[in-house]
Amino acid sequence: MRFGEFQEFRRRRLSAQPALLDAAETNVYRALAPMRPEPPAGTSPVHRCDLARAWLRRFELPEEWSGHAMVCRGVRHGLGVVFPWLRTVQARLWLPGDVYPVYLELARAAGLAPAFYPTLPTPTLPRSAADHRPECLLLANPSKPLGRYLSDAECAAVVSWLRESPHRRLLIDSVYDLGAPFAAGTRRLLDTGRAILLHSVAKGWLWPRTFGVVLLGPAQAGLAEAFRGDPPTPAQLRLADRLLTEHGDVPRRVVGELAARAERMCERLPDDVLREIPAASRTCPGNYFFPVAIPAETLRRECGVLAVPVSVFGESNWSGSILTSLADAFGPTSGAAR
Incomplete structure (x- = not known):
């Protein structure tokens, strides 16, 4: 159903x-x-670079990463930019098959034919042999409908999966992480240097499809121009500024x-x-x-x-x-x- x-x-x-x-x-x-906070009434300009730095400060991430923190309109928008890039590099995409049907819709719209792995009742990572082809695993942390963060053992399994091939990467959907900083497991996966993190104000501030950040890894610099060419509207940027500065609680x-x-x-x-x-x-x-x-x-x-x-x-x-x-x-x- x-x-x-x-x-x-x-x-x-x-x-x-x-x-x-x-x-x-x-x-x-x-x-x-x-x-849900009300949007601001003013029309003052807000710059994406300032929002990127404010987001990094909130989640206790290094401000020097601001050049890799791509401002977008949320996780859907972020995936809508990343997935076509995966298509151009002919990457194999693994999606959690029992988390969010929109993942599949966005992947197919980008011309991808993803494979799937289950998360219920516990996440089971793909076991295919690594080869020369780029390979990307999308995971959510915390994951719904699993309703929890990845365990230490599960994060260790993801790290092991990455180590099996230099061509493997992660996409981490952190939209359900309402704390700051991000969960220890997410930070551990970020520390591999082979993850793209996606976050937005959708769940924490109850404003979907408005503002988010895609934190690129060192190897994804080519994606930056795609994000810079498709920014949020000025009104969305003003709202994001208000959420981060006036409604941080x-x-x-x-x-x-x-x-x-x-x-x-x-x-x-x-x-x-x-x-x-x-x-x-x-x-x-x-x-x-x-x-x-x-x-x-x-x-x-x-x-x-x-x-x-x-x-x-x-x-x-x-x-x-x-x-x-x-x-x-x-x-x-x-x-x-x-």
């Missing part, structure tokens, strides 16, 4: 069975809309609200369902995706819980499902009323 099909299914089920516990809302922007407050919603969800889940949520997902800051090793159909029919089928996120052989903590039932008003 794809995303659009599931949204219609969810609407029908909740209408027909009002007693169902809705653990299937996926739109964080709708759920947390009151927390919003990601922290978002993390707090999501933690409260997750706790309310857990309070209402049956005990046998709650036991299936991995501890790492429950404790990951800013997480609202919780994998459980129970099929969505079983949860609905036997437990009264509406969950998201894994197929909504992509192809998967795993039989479990995903709970989310974004529904109105877990919001502050509902929580106070109970």
Whole structure:
């Protein structure tokens, strides 16, 4: 069941069975809309180089990297620039097959025919033999719907994968990392010098497709001109400046609200369902995706819980499902009323 099909299914089920516990809302922007900062009213110019340095300072990265910090309109836009470059160098692209269907859409639009690896119930890296061909692995850290950061052992496996060939590179989607600095695993992968990091204000500040940074590695200097030729609008740059300078605490407050919603969800889940949520997902800051090793159909029919089928996120052989903590039932008003 794809995303659009599931949204219609969810609407029908909740209408027909009002007693169902809705653990299937996926739109964080709708759920947390009151927390999103307002755009600035002014028209003063903001320069991309200043934003790049402000972003680097926030995430405690060296300011001398500013020449490699490409300002863009978010992770989608960043991938929309990087993927065509991978096509020109005839790279083999590995995508997580059960994370985000838009990865595949963007890859195909760029003329790529990617291969896939699973992340559920745990990430399993590709095991193909290395050759002379450029090879790029896209991973998310933290990963959804896995709902957690990569473990130390998983990061070590990624580093080992890189070491098998000098032609291998990483793309790290860090949009779900709401902390500063980035997670230790992400910094470890950056330290290999063979990673491109993608980040945006989409989740931390609740402004999708507005502003992001693609941090290029030393070997990707040729991509810089592509980004410089396709910048955000002046209004988007002004908004980004305001988010970074005047609303730096919003990601922290978002993390707090999501933690409260997750706790309310857990309070209402049956005990046998709650036991299936991995501890790492429950404790990951800013997480609202919780994998459980129970099929969505079983949860609905036997437990009264509406969950998201894994197929909504992509192809998967795993039989479990995903709970989310974004529904109105877990919001502050509902929580106070109970």
